[in-house]
Amino acid sequence: MRIQIAFIIAMCYLHTGRKALQINEESIGEWIRCKHDIPYTNDIISNVPYHNKNNSISGYPSLIFSGDHDMVxxxxxxxxxxRSLNYSVIDDWRPWMISDQIAGYTSTYANKMTFATIKASGHTPEYKPDESCIMFQRWINGQPL
Known part of the structure; x- marks a missing residue:
């Protein structure tokens, strides 16, 4: 069940991968993997206005997830x-399960945003790859977590 990073990168770079993920070609530019040499030359008080502006464009579904042990x-x-975005809650905070075990908690919002935690996970899905994969598969297939 583990997703390999090379596969993810290929899916984002290749036309066939973007097509499989149903990404509208006109909606995005070239996908560029994050650089690790961030210069940290600017500071902002809050990034919330940027997310408010960009997160709800055209009602695209979004999945926001966090490990509940994430120290970063x-x-x-x-x-x-x-919560600061003030979107209406559609499905309130509840556990999401894998094989009758709590895998984390989730809420769904009116703008097609899903927020989920992954239990006992750190900053990235590498800490809990199986749970992360199941979460993503359910979300991408339109199934409830």
Whole structure:
């Protein structure tokens, strides 16, 4: 069940991958993987206005996820940011399950945004690849977490 990073990169770079993910070609430019040499030359007080502007364009579904043991971007900060967007809650905070075990918690919002945590996971899906893969597969297939 583990997703390999090379596969993910290929899916994002290749036309066939974008087509399989149903990404409208006109909606995005070239996909560029994040650089690790961030210069940190600017500072902003809050990035919420940028997310408010960009997150709800055209009603595209979005999945925001956090590991509940993430020491880099704690899920409570992500949750506070989402609440600051003032979107109506469609499906309130509840556990999501894998084989009758709690895999994390999730909420769904009126703008087609889903927020999910992954239990006992750190900053990236590499900490819990199986749970992350199941979460993403369910979301991409339009199934409830």
């Amino acid at each position: 971007v704690p899920y409570l900060g992500t949750q506070a940011w989402i």
